[in-house]
């Protein structure tokens with residue numbers, strides 16, 4: 001099954017927002033959700049740099065981070081530059097990273113707003 005986790009879900013019963021998608025609300029057990037689109041911009045909460053990358057990633061290192069979108073949802077993604085600080089404003093893009101065993105791998109890419 002091809003999944004694109006570029007949307008968040010708000011429980012129609014209790015209002016809890018979940019990301020990524022879940023079948024059952026963790027708070028109230030309801031199974032009906034309203035789709036919430038992400039905002040274009042977010043704020044970097046925390047980040048890390050990885051220097052031992054798995055086979056198939058042709059980069060020397062990778063900067064990843066958790067950002068909070070302006071609608072309150074938090075998500076992890078790749079950051080386009082190693083020069084980052086917590087609290088930076090980022091532009092968020094949902095992008096195709098690569099293909100693994102014939103399946104497309106999508107994810108968030110965060111780019112600092114200058």
Ligand SMILES: [Zn+2]
Nearest residue numbers: 011014025028
């Ligand atoms: Zn709920």
